[in-house]
Amino acid sequence: MKQILAKHSPSRVLLLPEHTVAVQLGYSVTSLIQLRKEGIINPIRPGVIVLYSEEQVRQILHILEIKQCRLLCASVLASQL
Numbered sequence: 001m002k003q004i005l006a007k008h009s010p011s012r013v014l015l016l017p018e019h020t021v022a023v024q025l026g027y028s029v030t031s032l033i034q035l036r037k038e039g040i041i042n043p044i045r046p047g048v049i050v051l052y053s054e055e056q057v058r059q060i061l062h063i064l065e066i067k068q069c070r071l072l073c074a075s076v077l078a079s080q081l
Contacts, residue, residue, distance in 0.1 A: 016057060018043070018050040025061050035063065 022029045035041045036050075041060060044051040052060070 013053050015044060015051040015053060018052065021052050021057050021060065024057065025064065027064055031064060032060065035060065 016024075018029055018032055022032055032041070032050075036043065040063060041052075041056060043056065044053075
């Protein structure tokens with residue numbers, strides 16, 4: 001963990017644990033895991049800990065909002081058929 005943080009400290013990249021990211025965004029950890037399985041996001045993984053940069057957190061929020069909108073649109077369209 002210290003090596004990962006030392007590697008990123010010159011650029012002052014803040015790395016957040018997966019659970020913290022999920023809580024901040026208001027989504028479940030399962031949602032983040034699904035994005036990883038789909039290959040949409042690629043967090044830093046020093047061992048068993050999953051860490052995200054602030055930039056990745058912004059991207060994740062955008063991606064999850066788009067997915068939520070698509071599901072809502074699909075639901076509305078299906079109800080009109």
